Amino acid sequence: MELKSTNSTPQISIIISTYNSEAWLEKVLWSYEAQTFKDFEIVIADDGSKQPTFDLIEQMQKEVHYPIIHVWHEDNGFQKSQILNKAIVKCNADYILMSDGDCIARADYVQVHMDNREAGYFLSGGYFMLPMTISKAITKADILSQNCFKLPWLKSKGLKSSFKNNKLTATGLKEKVLNTLTPTNASWNGHNASGWKSDILAVNGFDERMQYGGQDRELGERLFNLGIKSKQIRYSAICLHLDHPRGYKNQESINKNLAIRANTKSQKLAWTNFGIKRTK
Template sequence: MQQADPKISIIVSTYNSEAWLEKVLWGFECQTFKDFEVVIADDGSGPKTKALLEAMEKNVTYPIIHVWQEDDGFQKSRILNKAVLACNSSYIIMTDGDCIPREDFVEVHYINKEPGYFISGGYYMLPMNISQAITRKDIEEQKCFNINWLKEMGIPKTFKNNKLTARGFISTLFNTFTPTNASWNGHNSSGWKKDILNVNGFDERMQYGGQDRELGERLFNFGIKSKQLRYSAVCVHLDHKRGYRTPESIEKNKGIRRETKINKQVWTHYGITK
C-alpha cells in the first residue's frame, strides 16, 4: 500500500480526449519514480472519461483522483485551481492529457525540486499520424521517445530531436544555453503547492492563451526563481485541434499579463480564494 501522502502530486488536465489521456496514464505507469498520485483536472468531459478513469484505476499502481466541473466552455484555470486544492503532496507537477511522460519524467522533477524555485520542462511535438499510431506497448518499451523509431515513422531531422537524445552532461548544457526562458508551461512544469497558493493560483478570468505563463510571472514577482529543464524533463506532445483558441481570448489574456508585469502583481483576485 502506498503512504497516505505521496511525495509528488501530478495534475493532468483533460477535456473529452480519452484516447490521448489513456496513453498519458500508461506513461505514468512506466515511471522509474513511483511515489506519486495523479489528479485529473477535468474541464467538463462526458461520461467516457469517467469510465476510462475507473477502468485505468484497476490497472495502474498509482492513485487517481478525478476532479471534475461542469462544461462551461474553456475554463482550464478554474479546474486547475480546484485540482491544486485536491493535491495531497507539498510538491506539484502540472502537465496535460496529451503529453506522454518519458519514464524518468517524475524522477527528474523530483530530484531537481528546490525551495524557492519552480521547474520549467519541455515537450517534443508529434504529428497526428504518429500520435495515433503509438500503442501501449510502444509506451512500455519507450519507443515513442526513441529517435530512431520516430525517424522510421517519418519524423524529420531537426535540432529539436536533441530533446529526446540529450542525456547527462549534454542535456545540462542544452538546459543552460537554450534561448527559451524558463517560464511556467502548462504542459510540463512543477512547483511547491505553498508557492502556488501564495500567489492565489491561476487567474480564472483567463481562458485559452498564456494563463500558465501569467501564473509564472506572479511567482517571479513573489521572488520565486525558475530552473530550465526542457532537455531533461521530457514528454512527447500528441497532436490535436485547438477549437477553443480565439483571437479575443488571446488579446484579453495579453492585457491581464501586461497588468501583472507593469504592476509587479503577486496576487490575483480571481484565483483560488475569491
C-alpha cells in the same frame, strides 16, 4: 472521485488536464505507469468531459499502481484555469507537477522533477511535438517499452531530422549545456512545470478570468513577483506532445489574457483576486 487510496501522503502530486480526449488521456496514463519514480498521485483536472472519460479513469484505476483523483466540473466552455485551481486544492503532496492529457511522459520524467526541485524555485520543461500520424500510431506497448521515445522508432514512423530531436537524445554534459543555452525562457509551462504547493497557494493559483492563451505563463509571472526563481529543464524532463485540433483558440481570449499579463508585470502583482480564494 478518488478510486484508490494510499497509506501515506505521496511525495508529489501530478495534475493532468483533460477535456473529452480519452484516447490521448489513456496513452498519457500508461506513461505514468512506466515511471521509474513511483511515489506519486495523479489528479485529473477535467474541464467538463462526458461519460467516456469517467469510464476510462475507472478502468485505468484498476490497471495502474498509482491513485487517481478525478476533479470535474460541468462544461462551460474553456475554463481550464478554474478546474486547475480545483485540482490544486485536491493535491495531497507538498510538491506539484503539472502536465496535460496530451503529453506522454518519458520513464524518468517524474524523477527529473523530483531530483531538481529546490526551495525558492519552480521548474520549467518543454515538450517534443509529434505529428498526428505518429500520435495515433503510439500504442500501450510502445509506451511501456519506451520505444516511442527512441529516435530510430520515431523515424521509422516518419519523423524528420531536426535540431529539436536533441531533446530526446541529450544526456550528461550536452543536456546541461542545452538547458543553459536554449533561448526559451524558463517560464511556467502548463504542459511541463512543477513547484511547491505553498508557493502556488501564495499567489492564489491561476487567474480564473483567463481562458485560452498564456494563463500558465501569468501564474509563473506572479511567482516571479513573489520572489520565486525558475530553473530550465527543457532537455531533461521529456514528454511527447500528441497532436490535436484547437477549436477553443480565439484571438479575443488571447488579447484579453495579454492585457492581464501586462498588468501583472507592470504592477508587479504576486496575488490575483480571481484565483483559488476570492475576496468578497
